[in-house]
Amino acid sequence: MSLPRRRRRQILAAVTVAYFALAAWLLGRRGYAPHSSILYWDYVRRNIQLIPLRTIGEMFRLCTDSSAYSNVRVLSAANLAGNALLFFPAGILLPSLFCRLRRWGSYLGLMLGLILAVEVVQLFTLRGSLDVDDVLLNGFGAVLGFWLWRRLAPKPASSRT
DSSP states (O other): OOOOHHHHHHHHHHHHHHHHHHHHHHHTSOOOOTTOSSOHHHHHHHTEEOSTTHHHHHHHHHHHOTTSOHHHHHHHHHHHHHHHHHTHHHHHHHHHHOGGGGSHHHHHHHHHHHHHHHHHHHHHTTSSOEEHHHHHHHHHHHHHHHHHHHHHSOOOGGGOO
16 A cells, blocks of 8 residues: 555655754764864864865775775775765655756756855864865765666656657
């Protein structure tokens, strides 16, 4: 027996809210210690990385470096995979919930804005860094989720021939 459409949308909305709450918690866990000797603007300046593929390259190098400690290799791989997978569910949940986000342009615009906002908020709340590679990896995961949703989502009756 199938759930009524309204009930399915309510469940989907609850799952989406829970996903974004979990993502916000994960993104805001670590941060700047207020008793640190580093001044606020020094911290901000030191935690901006705008050179594409620098962090990804370093993490990949550490993952494949047999002379690196195993926990360093595991943490590097987890960083790469975690950043890519963090926004993967958004690619499935958001277009399933909002009709306007079922087109590539609308979805990509929203996700780019959201990911950039997360990076800036992390930086200025001292909860992380602003790293262009995080944007690339988060965007890759979001696009991968959206691509999968587009491939697997049932097509509207009007588009079936």
